[in-house]
Amino acid sequence: MSIDYASKIPNNVDLDQNRQLQRALEHWQPKYLEWWREVGPVESHSSEVYLRTAVSVDSKGWAQFGYVKMPDYRWGIFLAEREPSRKIGFGSHKGQAVFEEVPGELRSTLRRIIVTQGDTEPASVEQQRFLGGTCPSLYDLRNLYQVNVEEGRHLWAMVYLLHAHFGRDGREEGEALLERRSGDADKPRILGAFNEQTPDWLAFFMFTFLTDRDGKYQLAALAESGFDPLARSTRFMLTEEAHHLFVGETGVGRIIQRTVEAMKQHKVEAPDQVRALGVIDLPTIQRYLNFHFSVTLDLYGGEISSNASTFYAMGLKGRFDESKIDDDHVLASAEYKLLDLAGDRLVDKHVNAQLALNERLRDDYIADCQAGVDRWNKIIDKSGLPFRFKLAHKAFNRKIGTFAGARVSPDGEVVGEAKWTHHAADWLPTAEDHAFVRSLMGRVTEAGKYANWIAPPARGIDNKGVDFEYVRFA
Amino acid sequence: MTTSVVLPVLTRQHLIDPEICIRCNTCEEACKKGAITHDRRNYAVDAERCDACGDCLPPCPTGAIDSWRRVEQPHPVAAQLGWDALPEEITEAASGAAPMPQSVVEMVKEASFGQGGPAPPPWSAAHPYVGLYTPDRPAEATVVGKRRLTGDDSEVDIEHLVLDFGKTAFPILEGQSIGVLPPGATEDGRPHALRLYSTASPRDGERPGSNNLALTVKRVTRDLDGKPVRGVASGYLCDLEKGDRVRVTGPYGTSFLMPNHPGAKLLMICTGTGSAPMRAMTERRRRRLSRGEGGSILLFFGARRRSELPYFGPLMKLPKELIDVELAFSREPGQPRAYVQDRLRGRAQDVARLLSDDDAFIYLCGHKRMEQGVFEALAEIALSHEIVWADLKQRLRTEGRLHVETY
Numbered sequence: 001m002s003i004d005y006a007s008k009i010p011n012n013v014d015l016d017q018n019r020q021l022q023r024a025l026e027h028w029q030p031k032y033l034e035w036w037r038e039v040g041p042v043e044s045h046s047s048e049v050y051l052r053t054a055v056s057v058d059s060k061g062w063a064q065f066g067y068v069k070m071p072d073y074r075w076g077i078f079l080a081e082r083e084p085s086r087k088i089g090f091g092s093h094k095g096q097a098v099f100e101e102v103p104g105e106l107r108s109t110l111r112r113i114i115v116t117q118g119d120t121e122p123a124s125v126e127q128q129r130f131l132g133g134t135c136p137s138l139y140d141l142r143n144l145y146q147v148n149v150e151e152g153r154h155l156w157a158m159v160y161l162l163h164a165h166f167g168r169d170g171r172e173e174g175e176a177l178l179e180r181r182s183g184d185a186d187k188p189r190i191l192g193a194f195n196e197q198t199p200d201w202l203a204f205f206m207f208t209f210l211t212d213r214d215g216k217y218q219l220a221a222l223a224e225s226g227f228d229p230l231a232r233s234t235r236f237m238l239t240e241e242a243h244h245l246f247v248g249e250t251g252v253g254r255i256i257q258r259t260v261e262a263m264k265q266h267k268v269e270a271p272d273q274v275r276a277l278g279v280i281d282l283p284t285i286q287r288y289l290n291f292h293f294s295v296t297l298d299l300y301g302g303e304i305s306s307n308a309s310t311f312y313a314m315g316l317k318g319r320f321d322e323s324k325i326d327d328d329h330v331l332a333s334a335e336y337k338l339l340d341l342a343g344d345r346l347v348d349k350h351v352n353a354q355l356a357l358n359e360r361l362r363d364d365y366i367a368d369c370q371a372g373v374d375r376w377n378k379i380i381d382k383s384g385l386p387f388r389f390k391l392a393h394k395a396f397n398r399k400i401g402t403f404a405g406a407r408v409s410p411d412g413e414v415v416g417e418a419k420w421t422h423h424a425a426d427w428l429p430t431a432e433d434h435a436f437v438r439s440l441m442g443r444v445t446e447a448g449k450y451a452n453w454i455a456p457p458a459r460g461i462d463n464k465g466v467d468f469e470y471v472r473f474a
Numbered sequence: 475m476t477t478s479v480v481l482p483v484l485t486r487q488h489l490i491d492p493e494i495c496i497r498c499n500t501c502e503e504a505c506k507k508g509a510i511t512h513d514r515r516n517y518a519v520d521a522e523r524c525d526a527c528g529d530c531l532p533p534c535p536t537g538a539i540d541s542w543r544r545v546e547q548p549h550p551v552a553a554q555l556g557w558d559a560l561p562e563e564i565t566e567a568a569s570g571a572a573p574m575p576q577s578v579v580e581m582v583k584e585a586s587f588g589q590g591g592p593a594p595p596p597w598s599a600a601h602p603y604v605g606l607y608t609p610d611r612p613a614e615a616t617v618v619g620k621r622r623l624t625g626d627d628s629e630v631d632i633e634h635l636v637l638d639f640g641k642t643a644f645p646i647l648e649g650q651s652i653g654v655l656p657p658g659a660t661e662d663g664r665p666h667a668l669r670l671y672s673t674a675s676p677r678d679g680e681r682p683g684s685n686n687l688a689l690t691v692k693r694v695t696r697d698l699d700g701k702p703v704r705g706v707a708s709g710y711l712c713d714l715e716k717g718d719r720v721r722v723t724g725p726y727g728t729s730f731l732m733p734n735h736p737g738a739k740l741l742m743i744c745t746g747t748g749s750a751p752m753r754a755m756t757e758r759r760r761r762r763l764s765r766g767e768g769g770s771i772l773l774f775f776g777a778r779r780r781s782e783l784p785y786f787g788p789l790m791k792l793p794k795e796l797i798d799v800e801l802a803f804s805r806e807p808g809q810p811r812a813y814v815q816d817r818l819r820g821r822a823q824d825v826a827r828l829l830s831d832d833d834a835f836i837y838l839c840g841h842k843r844m845e846q847g848v849f850e851a852l853a854e855i856a857l858s859h860e861i862v863w864a865d866l867k868q869r870l871r872t873e874g875r876l877h878v879e880t881y
Contacts, residue, residue: 058529060529060532062532062533063533216498235503238499238500238503239504239533241498242496242498242499242535243535246496246498246535246536249496250496250536367514368497371497371514371515372496372497378493458494459537463537464765
């Protein structure tokens, strides 16, 4: 299924067959480019970046590599191939043909899902726009830019759905997506985590490991959707999203690798001595992990959610890997175990599984994060050092849901305000931690050179060497 | 009656490197054969279902998917799910690879005699596998392509033969050779001796990613003294049909290999079917041209006449930025006789520049009788630039920059 690159907007949805939609999107396109130039990566517009661009959505054309100036990147609309005779896989319409149009009574809620998902895409570009100034290598700079252009592409995916299926309301939402700004007091992005700063590369890698993984789970749940254009759109986005998770997991992994090497070489373990070597001490990395993990858990919403229940019943948003789960896919009488706060104790509670779908998705996400953290620990294991990274308890540092405002330690102990205050600096990154990490952030732009605080990657992109000139500056 | 089939000794198994994989599921999503599966810990490839189509490779963000091992028995999925790292590649000793047959050792020595002694490979050459398959345990390949390279009007018969190894691992590099075991026996009942042929394909096959290689085979009708003979191996190969099976040994060769570092330059001098390794190296370079790794190729290629020059058509279509070609025909009607050494002299400035460039590597392949003329021309060119050829030749050889294979 090849992509039409001759059109103003590259697409594989026969855009030229629908003049009205084509005109609407061509009207939106310059505004998008203006947004990119205004709040996209700073000082990047004339650099040539070794990026991958899809020329078709099948595996052969999926990853074409070449130098591109980012404002010339061919953003467009790519949907995964249609599965003929696909059926709705869950909820009360299970077994019926998938929807090609939005069911009337669900228009506003579905629009909300798409807008919320769409809003995160430009938000992360805005959050990361200054990172290029402190890149640890050309390889990392290129990976950052690849993430950025693909987040931009994801915005296109969502705006296409809004334009194609939600009429005037959809078009207005498309405009608003370009008007909100991450961290702006007057017109902030919709979700909290997307108004936080991404001040340094450790934060960026944590964000791509943890917060982009939320993106993966949300997209995967939507890829099960009975609303077929949404399913096909998100399915293709998932392939792109994998690169973002890769950047995060290997980025943090390489930082750990470098720290561990320095600790072994100089035979030091105390954090201040480790910092003196110009690398990031492991407890600081743990505190960053605690912070990014806990704020990302909030993105899944409340434990009990009637909205999530309705979406499921209507076949719009499934569970992670819905089609691979062995049950009735209706969940009318199934139960799900979730955690509740009873005074100063955490207790199990059983609720209807359809009401607990947010929690189920969060739990699947946590298991995936745990597997990644286990892989980081293997890097430390190889060195023989005793340190282990731990994923914080899911009740730790939450702002949304049952545990909002509760004082729970990373180990899952309900603690009083006093103990919380006493330990906060052990559990969450402090201003001093941020200042230290920032102090390491120089700018390394010589091909093959890597900042002292991060190890080179095991292999390059597209079988290139780690010393390849991934970005050429004008 | 059924004939016994030689089972593949080693197969090439597609695996996922658990140390690099980030468990993103794009490979499983991309695999239409349902060959990829996972549990909480790892992703794994089911060897029964995987047909190495490569659909899963581009979407992988890490490259972990592009992992392959030669195995006697495929690793089952259950074992892969428990891995922390890929298993070691089977070493030649562990795989039972025998030392090279004495006949091969002698043939290689004879062929490289002109370079003046053993030469190491270029410093940036890839590690070659040697002797994985022996006359006792040969690999079996299938003829999947065959075409005559010489003109119909030519009395010389040179065939382009494509041998496919299916699921049998046969890792081979440009410049390496294979042994062909002709069926049958001599009059006194001994099996026919194996014959060596250089691969004419780059390491990743005739088409990128295929497990096959091409040979350039000239039907031998006269011996070195010009007496009529019937070449056993060449006659056998030239008469093969598509679908026929061939018993193959090797690979062989640890010296006549190409450099892999960016900017490496190649000076290639060949005649007739001596073009096979040159074609392999050139095609390797052509496939990587878009990477902009630099490095020139200067080719001197001789044949009796145009219609007997293997790969003449494709050679003429290669882009100028890839290769600079000088052809020499010694029996072209209506033209004065020209030999590769004449063309070398005609490009003396360029050749001299390459002789004194540490990044230049020289390859000579073809008839024994061209050797002397070529070395004389090189010596002349060297001398005119105040370089003593004997010293330079010795240095080129010991630095792995001069490789000769003549027969």
